[in-house]
Amino acid sequence: MAHQSIDAIKNREVRGCIMRALALSQFTPISSHSLQMALVDKCTDIMPQVHYLRDKGYIRVDDVSKENLGGIQYLITLTATGVDLIEGSIAADPGVTL
Numbered sequence: 001m002a003h004q005s006i007d008a009i010k011n012r013e014v015r016g017c018i019m020r021a022l023a024l025s026q027f028t029p030i031s032s033h034s035l036q037m038a039l040v041d042k043c044t045d046i047m048p049q050v051h052y053l054r055d056k057g058y059i060r061v062d063d064v065s066k067e068n069l070g071g072i073q074y075l076i077t078l079t080a081t082g083v084d085l086i087e088g089s090i091a092a093d094p095g096v097t098l
Contacts (some may be wrong), residue, residue: 009097014039014049022059022078023086029062029075044078050076056093058082 017039022030036046053059059082065073084090086098 011049011052012095012097014044014046015053015095018053018076019058019078019082019086019096019098022076022082027077029077031072032061032074032076033072034036035076050055050074052095053082055083056095058093060083069073094096 006062017051018035021039032047035050036044039046050059050061054061058079060077060079062075062077063073064075078086081090085093085096092098
């Protein structure tokens with residue numbers, strides 16, 4: 001039970017880190033690889049958290065794997081709803097620790 005709680009806390013914190021990193025980019029897309037390297041250790045897969053944030057409408061994820069961008073698979077951008085969440089213009093999401 002405690003292990004699940006620790007995992008849930010970690011997931012919420014990773015989601016918040018992703019959101020804050022994207023906010024700093026000022027709507028410039030960031031590759032999933034760059035986010036992975038900047039935010040967490042190599043053992044942590046951020047893609048489940050990226051998909052969660054995408055499904056909530058906070059970020060946009062574009063698959064660019066076929067565009068020959070030097071190994072970049074996804075470009076991730078903060079959406080207007082994501083900005084509103086960060087700025088507190090919409091209700092806080094208990095699934096994201098900002």
